[in-house]
Amino acid sequence: MLRKKTTLQQRELELQKAEIDRRIAQLKNIVNKLPARVRNTSNTMEAPEDIIDRRQTQRIHVAARKGSLQNTRRELGENVFLLILLILSITASSWWIFTLLRAS
Numbered sequence: 001m002l003r004k005k006t007t008l009q010q011r012e013l014e015l016q017k018a019e020i021d022r023r024i025a026q027l028k029n030i031v032n033k034l035p036a037r038v039r040n041t042s043n044t045m046e047a048p049e050d051i052i053d054r055r056q057t058q059r060i061h062v063a064a065r066k067g068s069l070q071n072t073r074r075e076l077g078e079n080v081f082l083l084i085l086l087i088l089s090i091t092a093s094s095w096w097i098f099t100l101l102r103a104s
Contacts, residue, residue, distance in 0.1 A: 063069065
């Protein structure tokens with residue numbers, strides 16, 4: 001009786017091994033059919049958040065060194081100046097209309 005169990009277990013293990021070997025061969029076939037550029041790329045995880053932050057900070061520093069920070073400051077100054085002129089012109093126009101209405 002014990003011998004029959006052993007042979008059944010061995011037969012079951014052989015069937016499982018054959019199934020695993022068949023699946024491995026199938027997966028190898030799929031990999032071999034892939035283009036070379038896909039096969040040669042490594043499957044890596046995305047960069048952790050600290051590396052992404054460091055790269056972004058480095059990009060900002062490079063942009064600041066190239067003068068874009070100065071350009072941004074200059075544009076901001078120009079925009080503030082134009083905003084002040086707009087407010088002054090609206091105020092002057094409103095005052096002029098108010099004095100015309102008051103005079104008539």
